[in-house]
Amino acid sequence: MLHITVLVPFLLALMIALLRGKLPRLHRGWMVLAGPLALFVYFLTRIPVIKGGDSGYETVSWIPSLGIDLVFHLDGLSLLFALLISGMGTLVITYSIYYLDKRKEELTPFYVYLLLFMGAMLGVVLSDNLMVLYGFWELTSVSSFLLIAFWHRRQKSRYGALKSMLITVFGGLAMFAGFLMLYVMTGTFSIREIWSQTGDISGQTLFIPAMLLILLGAFTKSAQFPFHIWLPDAMEAPTPVSAYLHSATMVKAGLYLVARFSPVFAGQHEWFWIVSGVGLITLIYGSIQAMKQTDLKALLAYSTISQLGLIMGLLGMGSAASFYTGEEAVYYTAATTAALFHLFNHAIFKGSLFMVVGIVDHETNTRDLRKLGGLVSLMPVTFTVALIGSFSMAGLPPFAGFLSKEMFFTAVLNIRELDILSVQSLFTIVPVVAWIASIFTFAYSMIMVFHTFFGKYQPEKLDKKPHEAPFGLLLSPILLALLAVVTGLFPNMLSKTLIVPGMNAIHPQIAAGSPFYVNIYFWHGFTTEVWMTLGVIILGIVVYRIYGRLSLVDKEWGRGRGYTLNQVYDGSIRLVERTSRSITGLYMTGSMRHYLMYIFTLIIVVVGGSMLYTDGITLGQGEYAPISFFEVVAVLVLLTGTLAIPFAKSRVSAILLTGMVGYMVTLLFILFRAPDLALTQMIVEVVSVTLFLLCFRHLPRLGREKVKFKLKLPKLIISIGFGATMTLVALAALDSSPFESISTYYTENSYKLGGGKxxxxxxxxxxxxxxxxxxxxxxxxxxxxxxxxxxxxxxxxxxxxxxxxxxxxxxxxxxxxxxxxxxxxxxxxxxxxxxxxxxxxxxxxxxxxxxxxxxxxxxxxxxxxxxxxxxxxxxxxxxxxxxxxxxxxxxxxxxxxxxxxxxxxxxxxxxxxxxxxxxxxxxxxxxxxxxxxxxxxxxxxxxxxxxxxxxxxx
Incomplete structure (x- = not known):
């Protein structure tokens, strides 16, 4: 059944594409909605199974000789992501039905791209085979490129799509190299089998390089510093795309990869330092940058970068549990628990906020904070959803974000007790960084809701009079807001159903020793975490008030002098383009003769040189069949026609001589008793000559259709050298091949296995x-x-x-x-x-x-x-x-x-x-x-x- 769940989005996309123009005048979204809804319901039914300790495991044979099969595995971690992918997909499609006007937008491509992305994401989180996972991984990059560039007439959309694809594909290729290294070390592409060999491969030379390359793929996909620069520009996509890709799915793929390979690499100090360090740097950087934005989607983009850094840092800190055993190991898994819980919460509140921004943009024609304000009385429902989403993001009770933020504080406080490489004092910085970042998170959350809905109403800056959105547009964000409230009030409904199974998947060695127990509740007494939260609220309000008093919302920060990462990226792209254009201009002359000369010269050097320096090659020493009189005549005629082609005086003569050579080859096939090849060659010659004659009308004028032939020594040397090389290769293959001929196998098995003679x-x-x-x-x-x-x-x-x-x-x-x-x-x-x-x-x-x-x-x-x-x-x-x-x-x-x-x-x-x-x-x-x-x-x-x-x- 798992392979069917992955196939459903692709089949639905194919159906929508094939029926384009033949579907009723109904919004395409209604026809697409049933697919992700059915998948969501199916994955919900898997919760009791996974909770009970079972897991789904299905194999569809594909290329067994290479160890590449379509192997799908459903455990607690993949179930959590599958529910987010299908559930958020259902809500986003519902939202898009009312957001995208079927009279103005090309809806068929939009839903085809969205379904391709959904299927690719399901393939990523369910695949157990490294090569299959990589294939789906790159498909997410391609489909997200198409979605980001959906409004392709906008230069910014094309720029953002290309940037996201270049950075994520670069990381994907690095990850692919890491996968190959794992295969070299283990001899298997199965992730589960690699887990079982971790102890045997951890000391090998390729282990750390494989880890670094895989992390590079994860960091680029999840927009970790310094690869985060693609995410803000990707906000040029339609809001439903941003709500889906950049809050719940694509940017979470890197987090999934880190979590999935934690059983393999978590025992390494390098893994702990790199994942935790990059996550915390991204957390503080993203929260500061979010304060500088005047565009609501840009603010949410940087807040997403910050929150992704938080979850990445938690996954890194959770890997410290691999350094210990027993109760100490369980103690440090609190970070992993917080990561899984916040991953779920982030998808909820960030998805609702993206949809709120889309509603504001839809009703006011702007996302600029300098033009917005006073919308609370005009859009009360939208304001309520924004309030819940922002407060949950800020970590305020009674919303779910408060609980996962408290768990985050607990995790960073626990880290202070680590003593890795005798740098225990360094870990005291971690809670400070987390606390400062949380202050900025609180501040930009307040900016998000209060600068948009309170303050002075400025109708003169708006293109149209705003009003409350229709119910269909509000439905999805309302459901997400309600889920944020319900999860906050009843957090333990996730504990045993999703979080504990996810913990079992990330820390299988620890789970085998002592089952995980997760109990989430609001009040723990006046703990350090509570005082940290109070400090965040107080200083967050101060930062917010200072922000407002200085009218920083009217200024665009970060536009000063100096080189930014975006400038480095743009400069690198321009440098690569100029360099490639210069190099390509040296040999891309537009002349087919030149191109053939390059190709033939390379073959002569590489193939001929290899034969000279390879031992064991013999030429012409075997026993060959006798040569008949007819074969000699056919070859002589063939050679005569070949040598006459360069001296032909017209195109017609050259074409006829070429045809004669082809028909002589046909005759040789007949003499060698190869009727299939003879038939093919004969018909190809007929079609080829016809094509040549038809091409006459497209060819430039030549004086009286004569071809001027000038014998040039380089061309003569290349042509003779290429012919001699191919002849020697043929003789060597016949006489000195180190392999047994495979023709015997085909002769014996063509009917036995293929049913044909x-x-x-x-x-x-x-x-x-x-x-x-x-x-x-x-x-x-x-x-x-x-x-x-x-x-x-x-x-x-x-x-x-x-x-x-x-x-x-x-x-x-x-x-x-x-x-x-x-x-x-x-x-x-x-x-x-x-x-x-x-x-x-x-x-x-x-x-x-x-x-x-x-x-x-x-x-x-x-x-x-x-x-x-x-x-x-x-x-x-x-x-x-x-x-x-x-x-x-x-x-x-x-x-x-x-x-x-x-x-x-x-x-x-x-x-x-x-x-x-x-x-x-x-x-x-x-x-x-x-x-x-x-x-x-x-x-x-x-x-x-x-x-x-x-x-x-x-």
Whole structure:
């Protein structure tokens, strides 16, 4: 069931995308809402199971030979995050229905991106395989990039999206390297199996580098200092995106990663110092920066950075429990308890505050604190929600934020008693830093609510008269505010259901010795924490009053001289762009000849040099089959045509000579008894020559179509060197390969495992189905790229005559023949060729043929029809959208691969059997035929899309 929960958002996104334009005139959000709501309900039903000590564990075979399977694991930690992802997703989608106007916004892309992000986040928190986790991790970066850039016409949106993606992907790649190091040390990608080997790998050389790289990924994703700079700029996203990504999900992914790998690294002093230190620095820095903001979303952005630092610091301090055993270990896990509780509280109050800011912006057309004020009488419900959210963020009773803040103070006070590396006195600074940051947190929370809703009402600075938001827009923040109150009054409803199971997942070694017990309540007496809270309130009020008296809200702080981190980032990007442009300009000349020279030279140096310095390579010492007279003639004709191409006087001559070389290769395949290759080569030559001829209309003028040939020594050396290198490689592969030939395996198992006697076809659709699937995907992308380049080209009016088409004077839309004999033959030949194409497709699994060859044959028939009657006629008789045909073919091939999951088999596994069919009798049926059908459709679509695109003259 867990793999279904991850798949649901993706399937829903696909459905919304495919039905675009065909859905009723209903807001897209209503159609999307059921998905996350159902997921939230499902995860709620898992609470009793996880609370009882069980965990969900499911495996879907994917690439077992590499140890990469879709393994999903649900424990207390992943359950907490899954509930936040699905629950906040439900509320955010409800909010977006009333926030985004279906008449003004492109809602389909918005919900597709949002669902992709939701599915990716669920994949991150449920994955037990490192490679699968990394794949979902990067998908969160891509989908968040699309969401942040949703209003892509705004330069700030594009800038913020690009910054977030560059920083988080940079961290993701570092994390990926750390994962590979863990695999090298443990030999497994399973997180649970890595846990069990922690004691064996902690002393290895790669252990600390792996830890640092994984932390780099966590810090970039969770906006820790100095990687926090992407989060404020990401606030250019629509408010529902900010409420979802930047309060409850994406920014929490780094926290999840630290918590998930605590069982592996928490016993290291470096882990404690780095995680705690970075968290506390981020906490104090973010709280100070939040005081400087005049934009409500910017204020919330920096407050989010500060709160993320608080939780990160708590996770780091909680790792101190790994240095002790028994009651001492449990004593220091108080920090982890506070981290989990505040993680939940932060999602609640920060989500509600983001939605409040969206409502204020929606009703006043501004988020500028200098223009706002006096809204309490106009928007009383919104004010109430803002008050609850702000007070909870400030840590005031009776709200949930007060309890987690008190637990935070308890954790930092406990840290004073640590004695790590004989620096016990240093830990006295930690409570001071936490206390100062809490003062600023209190102050900016008061600014958030009182500067917005109290003070002087300034209608002259507003674009429209504000009023209370509709109920639909208020529903989600009201529910979150109520949850903040209920959690504050009844905190222990989370203790045994979510917090204790989460603790068990983060500290499994401690939990195995003594079960965790969490009891959260308001009054503990006049403790140090209470006095710290009173000090926060008193000094917080003073800071707030000073802030107001000095009218700092009218000033933009932090705009002074000196270099900021954002300036460093912008300067680095400009430097990289200038440097890459300079370097690229040296070799990207626009000449295809130059590019081929670079490629061939590199191959000669790398491959040829490797052969020279590699021992054991022998050339031409094996026993080869005798060479027949016909093979000698074919090779001589092939060489003659090849040598004649550079001396051709026109493009037509060069094309015909190239075709002759191709047909000689076809003849060699026939002589070598390779009918599949011969058929493919022959049809490819037909299509290639046709494409060359169609390209004539797009080529620049050449004097009388003559090609001036100048023999240049470098080109001659490169061409001879490349040919010699490839010949030597072929001889070496035949004579001195250190590996046993794999052809025997395919010969013995093509029918046994793939159900086909045609080894070539079984290779393409079964043994190497991955290659084929990605090949048709690449072909499809190339075809669409050609279509885009030709359809979207813009030619200036003052285009030089030298680059105008040779047919500019005629401007026919399509080329066609007026030969009556050709048209008469084409009608008959078309039926014969199509029939033969279908025969090749159906017979290909056991005889020469297959989907690829059959598709090329069908494309050749369509090309013949187009040449004889014109492309207008073909489009009229066969009104096929070939671009859609590409998509259908690739999708069919992909779905065939996914279908194996239903039978608990690896991706793209094939099955076959014999069935009694009417008329046909006993017949072999194989799932490979469905995959081959996808190849057939995709190749026809690719070929004809290119032909029809290039054949047009517009």
């Amino acid at each position: 045609n080894i070539v076809n079984v290779l393409l659709v079964d043994f190497r189905g991955f290659d084929t699937m990605f090949e048709i995907t690449v072909l499809g992308l190339a075809s669409l790229a050609i279509y885009s380049m030709i359809k979207l080209k813009v030619e200036p009016d003052n285009k030089p005559a030298a680059v105008k088409s040779m047919f500019d004077d005629e401007k026919p839309r399509y080329s066609r023949s007026n030969d009556v004999l050709l048209q008469s033959v084409a009608k008959v030949a078309f039926v014969i060729i199509i029939t033969f194409s279908l025969y090749l497709f159906f017979a290909g699994h056991n005889n020469p043929g297959g989907g690829f060859i059959g598709a090329l044959m069908a494309a050749a028939a369509l090309i013949l029809l187009a040449i004889a009657f014109g492309m207008d006629f073909v489009e009229k008789v066969l009104p096929v959208n070939y671009r859609m045909l590409i998509a259908v073919g690739i999708l069919l091939a992909f779905l065939t691969g996914i279908g194996s999951f239903v039978f608990d088999a690896p991706f793209l596994s094939q099955a076959f059997g014999y069935f009694e069919l009417p008329v046909m009798g006993k017949t072999e049926l194989t799932t490979a035929m469905l995959f081959d059908l996808g190849v057939y459709l995709a190749v026809i679509g690719v070929t004809m899309n290119i032909i029809f695109t290039i054949g047009r003259d517009n």
